[in-house]
Amino acid sequence: MENRLVDCLRTLVCKLEAVTKLTANEEQTIQGLPAMTRGFQAGQAIALEGERPEFCALIASGWACRYKVTEAGSRQILSFHFAGDIPDLQSLLLPKLDHSLMALTSLEVAFLPHDRLNAVFEAHPRLARAFWRDTLVDASIYRQWLLCMGRLPALQQMAHLFCEIVARLDAVGLATIQRECIIPIPQTDLADALGMSAVHVNRTLQDLRSHGLISWNRGNFSVPDWAALSSFAEFDPAYLHLEPKRSSQLVPASQT
Amino acid sequence: MENRLVDCLRTLVCKLEAVTKLTANEEQTIQGLPAMTRGFQAGQAIALEGERPEFCALIASGWACRYKVTEAGSRQILSFHFAGDIPDLQSLLLPKLDHSLMALTSLEVAFLPHDRLNAVFEAHPRLARAFWRDTLVDASIYRQWLLCMGRLPALQQMAHLFCEIVARLDAVGLATIQRECIIPIPQTDLADALGMSAVHVNRTLQDLRSHGLISWNRGNFSVPDWAALSSFAEFDPAYLHLEPKRSSQLVPASQT
DNA sequence: CGAGTGTTTGACTGTTCTCAAATGTCGTGG
C-alpha cells in the first residue's frame, strides 16, 4: 500500500515533467505531500456533483471515471482515470463539483488536502503551472471526445477510444510494447462513455473484432495491428500532449 | 475600435473577478496589456490546429468558435466564444494547438503576446490563478456538452445549448433582462456544434418553436418562457460557475 | 450447484442521416 503511494506520486511527477524537468526540490515537495490513502470498491462514489471536497484524489491503482447523470437517470462517463491522475484537481479553483467521480474497479486513492496543495502552488509557481497544464490536457481530451461523439460513426468512435486508452496507459507504463493492456471495465461502462446503448456497444465490438482490429477478452486487451487500428480511427496522439521524450512506442514510424 | 478594446478588457477583468476582487494593481496590469487589434470576416480562420501561436486572442466583438475536422471533412464545433473570451489561452502551456479557431461573424480580436502574459503571471500569481480558473470553466462546459450529446435527445440537447448561450451572453451584458439576445450564426453552424445534420437541426428548431419554447428570427433570439425552456432542457447553470453576484444585472443591450 | 453479473442474440421501433429540390432573403449591378 505504501509502495503504491510512492509509485503513484512518482507517476505524477513523471507526468508533470512532460515539458520541463522539475528541480529536486520541487520533486521532493510533491513526494512529500501528505496523503491519506483509502480503498474503494467498483461502483462506489468518490465524490458527488454539488459537493465541496477539501481533498484532491490522486489515483494510486485501479480505474475511476468522471460522470454526469440526466434526470431520466442515464449516465454519461466524461473521462477515464488511472494511476497518476487527479480527476478532481479543478475543485481547488471551482470549489463546487460540477460532476461526480466514482470507482470503476477496486481502487486505491491518495487524498491530497487542498490547503497543502495551495501552499505548494504558492511556494512553487512552476509546479502550479505544471498542474495547470495537466488540467488543460484534460480539456483537450474532452474536445477530442466531442469530435468523436459528434462526427464519427460508432465503429470509428469506439476504435478511437481504444487508441486513446492504450496511449494513455502506455504513457504511465500500464501497457506493453505490443500494446497489450488491461481494460478492466464492462461493456456497459464503455457504452456510457461513448454515449451508446450497451447493445450497440456489443455489436460494434464484434464488428471491430471481426475486422481483426482489436481483441478484448476478460479485460485483456490487445491490438493486432496498431497501424490499422489507429489509421481507421483517425487517431493522432497530438491531442494528448505527451511530450516527445516519452519514447515508448506510440509514434513509431514502423507503421502506416 | 479603441473603445472596444477597453470594453473587452473590462469584460475580461469582470470575468476574472468572478471569485475574488482583483486589486487595483492587478486590474491595471490587465488593462495595460499591450494588444494589437485586428478584424476578421465571418468564416475566416484565426488559428489552425498544429500551429504554435505566440499570441492569445481576446475577443472584442462578434462570435468565434473552436472546432475540429474529421478526415471526411465534417466539422465539429467545440465551443462558442464572444466578447471577453480568450479561446486559445491554453496555447500558453500547450504550445501546439490541438484544434482550430475561426470567426463565425465579423469579429474584432485583441492579440495578447504570450511573453507578456507569462510575465504577468509570474509577477501576479493571483492573476495566473484567475486565468487558470477560466480554463477550468471551459472544461466544465465541455463536460456538459458531452452529457448533452451523449445522453439527451436532439430536442433537449438543442434547448440546453440555447439556455447556455443565453446565460453566457447575459453574464457579459449581451442579453436583456427578458433574455433576448442576438444569435448571429446560421443553422448549419448550430448543427456542427450539436453534432447533427443541418436538416435535422432545422426540424428540431421548428419543433422547439412550435412548442413555444424559443423564437429565433434573423438572429433575434428570445425565450417566451424561461422556466419552461430551462426545465425542459434540464438546464442548471451551476456548471458555468458564474458566481452568485452576477444575477442578471444588466446593461441595456447594444452590440455587435 | 445456484446466484449474480456480464455478454450475446433477435425482433422491432424510432431517430437521425442523406440526397435532392423548393422556397425564401439579401445585396449587387444592370
Add this chain to the structure above:
DNA sequence: CCACGACATTTGAGAACAGTCAAACACTCG
C-alpha cells in the same frame, strides 16, 4: 426597379443507424 446569384431555410422521401425490450447464454465465485 428588376434580375440575378449567393446564401440560408424549409420540405419530402427513403435508407441507414442506433435504441428498446426481452430472453438466452457464459463465466465466476461462494
